[in-house]
Amino acid sequence: MTAEFLVHIVDDDFAVRDSLVELLDSVGIKAVGYESADAFLTEHNQEMAGCLVLDIRMPGMSGLELQKNLKEQGSTLPIIFITGHADVPMAIEAIKHGAIEFIQKPFRDQELLDCIHTTMEYAKKSYDKNIEKKLVLDNLNSLTDREKEALELVSEGHPNKVIASMMGISQRTVENHRAKLLEKMNVKSTAALIKVLLLANSSQ
Structure with a gap:
């Protein structure tokens, strides 16, 4: 079964989510938006492929808390954080814990697209490696x-x-x-x- 690679956008601002989904759709990248970290976790499963574009500050569970939660679950989804100026130290901390990149607001569309393209390529290589590893483990068993x-x-x-x-x-x-x-x-x-x-x- 071939995985469907999606960009998962988690941001409590509807306008931001909607505009990002439209932007990605305009360049042929499938994306889905979530209004909160909890909403994403409700849909999340270990078979998800693609990447996560995540606002670092949100009501309820923050982006950093979601990152920690996913890490504890063993998720391999690479994360791009969207941050405000005051959030940069937090974003740097997120990078130390495995995030791929952070984009500072306000950002240019092309800057985000370039980052997503790079991250999706990484996600596909990582997914292929995980599939190969699973086959090896099955053979070992x-x-x-x-x-x-x-x-x-x-x-x-x-x-x-x-x-x-x-x-x-x-x-x-x-x-x-x-x-x-x-x-x-x-x-x-x-x-x-x-x-x-x-x-x-x-x-x-």
């Missing part, structure tokens, strides 16, 4: 306990002779394990196997 033991030793760089001794099996059996590992992990070489293991263990 298909391994038997014995294959996982062999995989750990292979990943540590031990030659077949050493692995055979450590596992109490013949070198031929180790070779069979290696071949099975490559097949199940859908790779062609030990180097490629190590690469997908690094992906599986990555934080992103």
Whole structure:
């Protein structure tokens, strides 16, 4: 199933939300607006793809609080903050906690569009990487306990002779394990196997 990449705009000012949705629509980017952080959270799910354009100051839950909430949920949606002059120190703090960028009011349409284009490209690459990581984890889960033991030793760089001794099996059996590992992990070489293991263990 192909993900639909949307720009999610969270701002309590209807005029701002409406104008941003129209602006993005005019350049062929799908967007949806939310009047509050709570309204966005009601619709949010882990399958959402795209990016979040978020006002830093709103009644009720602030943009910073929403960012924290999403981070705790494990959300991977990249965030662009919209800030007033007095909010810049807060926005810098938000960047430290993972936001992609902040745009200071008043901003030019093109400035925001450029930022959104860059962020959406990042979102698509991140989404593809997460899909690839999920496939790798699924493959890892298909391994038997014995294959996982062999995989750990292979990943540590031990030659077949050493692995055979450590596992109490013949070198031929180790070779069979290696071949099975490559097949199940859908790779062609030990180097490629190590690469997908690094992906599986990555934080992103």
